[in-house]
Amino acid sequence: MSGTGIYVYPTPAPEKIGSYYDVPEGVDIRGRYDEEFAKILTKDALKFVADLQRQFRNHIKYSLECRREAKRKYNEGALPVFDPATRYIRETDWVCAPVPPVVADRKVEITGPVERKMIINALNSGAKVFMADFEDALSPSWENLMRGQVNLRDAVNGSISFHDKARNRVYKLNDQIAKPFVRPRGWHLPEAHILIDGEPATGCLVDFGLYFYHNYATFRRTQGAGFGPFFYLPKMEHSREAKIWNSVFERAEKMAGIEKGSIRATVLIETLPAVFQMDEILYELRDHSVGLNCGRWDYIFSYVKTFQGHPDRLLPDRVQVGMTQHFMKSYSDLLIRTCHRRGVHAMGGMAAQIPIRDDPVANEAALELVRKDKLREVKAGHDGTWAAHPGLIPTCMEVFNNNMGNAPNQIKTMKRDDAANLTEDDLLQRPRGVRTMEGLRLNTRVGIQYLAAWLTGSGSVPLYNLMEDAATAEISRVQNWQWLKYGVELDGDGVKVNNELFGRVVEEEMARIEKEVGKEKFKKGMYKEACRIFSRQCTAPTLDDFLTLDAYNHIVIHYPVGSSKL
Known part of the structure; x- marks a missing residue:
């Protein structure tokens, strides 16, 4: 694993190096070789x-x-x-x-x-x-x-x-x-x-x-x-x-x-x-x-x-x-x-x-x-x-x-x-409405579940009878960040949103996610890693522009030049 979070496969022995992409000058392909991909990644297309x-x-x-x-x-x-x-x-x-x-x-x-x-x-x-x-x-x-x-x-x-x-x-x-x-x-x-x-x-x-x-x-x-x-x-x-x-x-x-x-x-x-x-x-x-x-x-x-x-x-x-x-x-x-x-x-x-x-x-x-x-x-x-x-x-x-x-x-x-x-x-014009504990919980629960799916290869995720994409996770993240930054007082109970409250909400919502998806799926999924990324983004002193830009490094896998089916 490199310092950026990008996984780099070790260079294979020469006898294990197989097919490779035919690339023009100045182009380097670090993704896995595949015969079907090679029909897309032709020299002329590249x-x-x-x-x-x-x-x-x-x-x-x-x-x-x-x-x-x-x-x-x-x-x-x-x-x-x-x-x-x-x-x-x-x-x-x-x-x-x-x-x-x-x-x-x-x-x-x-x-x-x-x-x-x-x-x-x-x-x-x-x-x-x-x-x-x-x-x-x-x-x-x-x-x-x-x-x-x-x-x-x-x-x-x-x-x-x-x-x-x-x-x-x-x-x-x-x-x-x-x-x-x-x-x-x-x-x-x-x-x-x-x-x-x-x-x-x-x-x-x-x-x-x-x-x-x-x-x-x-x-x-x-x-x-x-x-x-x-x-x-x-x-x-x-x-x-x-x-x-x-x-x-x-x-x-x-x-x-x-x-x-x-x-x-x-x-x-x-x-x-x-x-x-x-x-x-x-x-x-x-x-x-x-x-x-x-x-x-x-x-x-x-x-x-x-x-x-x-x-x-x-x-x-x-x-x-x-x-x-x-x-x-x-x-x-x-x-x-x-x-x-x-x-x-x-x-x-x-x-x-x-x-x-x-x-x-x-x-x-x-x-x-x-x-x-x-x-x-x-x-x-x-x-x-x-x-x-x-x-x-x-x-x-x-x-x-x-x-x-x-x-x-x-x-x-x-x-x-x-x-x-x-x-x-x-x-x-400023939007009107209330800010509630359930809103904070929903943001947290949906944001973590979406990101866990995204990290394992799914970007279109059914959650609570809605088909969610990255936009929902982004709304959830930035709203949590905004409420935390400005210490929003929630309607109904007067509780202020702070890091301590958010930490407790995260813990409780992770328990709810585990119960909803089942222990085995929870254990095999990337829920804990998603929770770490999402929580870090919500509590960061400076708002990152995109959640997916930060998470992208976690799904990049670099293969050495000339490698095939490793």
Whole structure:
């Protein structure tokens, strides 16, 4: 184990060194060799990724430095605002490139990790789009990432199948499937298994580059010129980051010899600073955009992170921070207006519920919550929504079909000019609600359980009848940190949150987790390691930007160059 927590296998004896990846100059692969992975990590594909890294790494580093500078200003009391320098972009009339007909109808999109069986089920689910996730729903181990690229290649070319030996069932694609979109990792995450000129590659360029290189020709053959591949872009904070992505797309199109604007992307507006940059983000991506999405769970996480130095902006229990809170509703309304004014989709948020098979009454109650949420979205003007489980697709689709009829979207019919007068104060209004002991306990219990699963390779985790991804763990962590930092007095009993109380809560919730999952599973899982990481993050004097960035070193395994099946 190295000092960073990265496990390094000892160099094997020469006779044990087998196959290795054929890499271009300056590229070093430290992940395990696998024959299937080698078909993805070809010399030409790696050269494409390395070219992207070399061309854009300084731009990326500058953007991340700008994030740090913005955080410093927020911590000193500043608030996010609309940029006066780009007022002309917000106030002038312009539109993005027309939405390709093949993705005009996106009423319901399903999301999930790039695991083989899940990909097949998602593509067959009846949703219009499947967002294959290399980001929050995936634990980014070498195995998961490379197997995911293999799976997506097979899905795009139509050859994917899966034999479930336990059920003796073979899964294959239906004739009609959802359109695949891919979400790469955010700018901040490295890929520690691929070194380019001696430094870790940028994770999103690896995810994008490998997927694009191996699949653009299939999209061109099956969809036609200008109709893909399609992407979702996460964790953006400023339009300068959208400008980098636009340049990446142009570089990829030039390499492939395909028309400018063939690649299309939807940006997740899931950070508080980005809501003040929506017009600017669309403007930078105007030849490649198909819209924006309300990434509401990460948006709540970002609210706390942005205002970590503001004791007057303490969040209530996270379960109370829904879309009816004024700052959340304002964010959604402004996103719809912005997208429709610019001629692209305004996508709604996630329905995270999963079917409760052993309790029909509870299941119907959960579905009713989904219906109400989706009815709110479609009436507000959203063109589509997200679901985390195939079992929710019929419910979500029914709501959108009933309210939109045969129209593929509401871009031209729901302009939302009433949102034109939304102000910075509307977008920053303090959320209302109570802070309770149960909120602290839920954050702790869910955060530890999610992280334990993430450390063992699962990034999409069913917990308490919800499908959780990294965003939930992040909300749980930063809320605990905020309450601890400012000694929040809990409603109801007047107890103040401090390290002593938190330590007791952690101990009691770990006992509850052990009881719920069973002693054997608890013993075999990484619950204790997850508890250590989560507790350290919650009690740290300075808030770390991302829980997963800290935890990433615990899942990186470096093999020596030239090693094979060790």
